[in-house]
Amino acid sequence: MLDRRLLCFTGKGGVGKSTMAAAAALLAVQHGKRVLVVEVDAKGALPALLGHAPVGYRPETVAPGVRAMAMDTEQSLREYLRLNLRVPVVGRIGPLARAFDFVATAAPGVKEILTIGKILWEVRAAIDGTADHDLVIVDAAATGHVVSQLGAPQSIRELADVGPLRSQTEWMIELLSDPAITELNVVTTPEEMPVAETIELVARVRSELSVPLGSVIVNRVLPELFTRADEAAFEAMRAPAASEWIAARAGAGTAEVLDGARLAVELRRARAEHLDALRAAVDLPLLYVPYQFTATPGLRMTTVIAEALGEELGL
């Protein structure tokens, strides 16, 4: 995974995309890479996961070896026009934002191409060795939107008859399709909707895009603490004599302890079902990251998750 130049992380909202992107960045640094992390749906959450305040469009160092930037399509448009078309006048035609909003509505794919274009620009710079990073990690759009984002160069090629954008799409598609360079990873949790969306997304990526898929990262996997035999024992422990014996030794009642065990068993069972469905439908490597009972989101938790991810990857 870490030998690529572009790692994208997608998944249903709330499953931990940003956390996995941040953890991958920490892993890459441990393996001697300099990383640029791009937050696409900028909520400012990603830098916080590396213990840093939110960042803007201009990359900032957020952790040793890691720079981060928040995507801003308007800024990307300015940069593109300045670098490629030499159109400084655009800055002077008044509120660019309003006009840009209109174009983005009018011409589908414009916002997406500006996002992926900027990302691939940075990837190319990494390959050429002209950048301050070796690897670009993207906290990409959610499952519902990522296909149109990564597919933007393809759509633009079909849509735009002429124009500089069309000629630009060739190298973009080439980078995005190269398994030695690009890898799209899908983050999920062992729950119904995230699993359903993952299965659907993998199928869509395969049929609509040429982007190579990496792994499915299953986040918040519950530990298997108890066996079926244990469950029978737990029910027996609800008997008055047993609970008195345990209370005498532990100093606390058994009701809560057994309720907690029952929840753990039931949740684990429901999730195992969804995991089975995922395994049956998706032939990608699955990486399992355990549920974090004791940590709150932040650098410490990201470090723990990076470690778990590294183990799963055999690093």
Add this chain to the structure above:
Amino acid sequence: MIDLADRHIVICCGTGGVGKTTTAAALAVEAARAGRRAVVVTIDPAKRLADTLGLAALSDTASEIDPTLWRADDGDSPATGSLHALMLDTKSTFDRLVTRYAGDEEQAQRILGNGFYRNVSGALGGTQEYMAAEKLHELHEDGRFDLIVVDTPPSRHALDFLDAPARLLRLLDNRVFRLLMMPTRAYLRVASVAVQTFLRTVARVVGTQVIDDVVGFFQAFEGMEAGFRERAGHVQRLISDPSTAFVLVTSARRDAIDEAEFFAHRLDESSLGVSALIVNRVHPEFGDESPEGLRVRARAFGAGSRLALLYENLADYRQVADRERAAVSGVATGVGEGVPTVWVPLLDHDVHDFPSLAEVAHHLHACF
């Protein structure tokens, strides 16, 4: 308790993955059981929930659900209650709107066949949000329902739904739009130098086909703006009517709570209030002993023993429960004083049939 007795419309908002769809469905079931004529609009239900609601095929029109499926077993449900469900189909809702306001069939066809329209009427740029609001209006006019429960699209900031009608009005008011309403190419003659530069730049970037499609669309649209404008105004008034309730749904996770607070703030700015806050899938508390205390007890049983595992497990869940309660405790103040808050416990099974929807509804303590 959530009092929805006087409400005609209930809008469920919140970020993605917090259980908005399930909450909307549970509220509609409960309302129907209480004797209301309820309809629920879902955006993207889980497959099994969709099957339960009879939404196996993408059905853009409300279909009735057999009362024997959702009526309470105790036979207490008033006979007046009915339950309908539908799944939002953005494109056909938009198509119907165009057909309705087009001067004639020819104009409608010209718009429906336009490349720009086909792109916009898909899932682009807030169209889904606008069509959800439009659907609300359609159901309101329908007259069959006295309660409309709406699930909202999983927008990044969960508020595009509110903005949608205003955005359409803004688009119609846009200066560029007005210029594009002029006969083909004439816009380049009369447009100011600045706008010319702008349009040329756009054409250079995306090609002339896109510009031609856009111009074609707006020309075909001519004469329809008044109707659309009026309609958008109606939708906006409906959303801000006092009989419309906003129910904010969140999970106990920090990121979802941040979004909920942000959304409450936005509602407040628009002089709309939050009627209720629902904190979904909260872990049970399992007593009040501290996780640290439980871990001490666990060690007394010897590392790796079954009993130690049991106490460690409880300590883990206690810790999660504490963390969630700490995360949620601030949200009440962030959302506003006096907003009724209900907690729905994490269930150990998925919610996709009527008994489990009723179970969720039971925890919502909603009264209709």
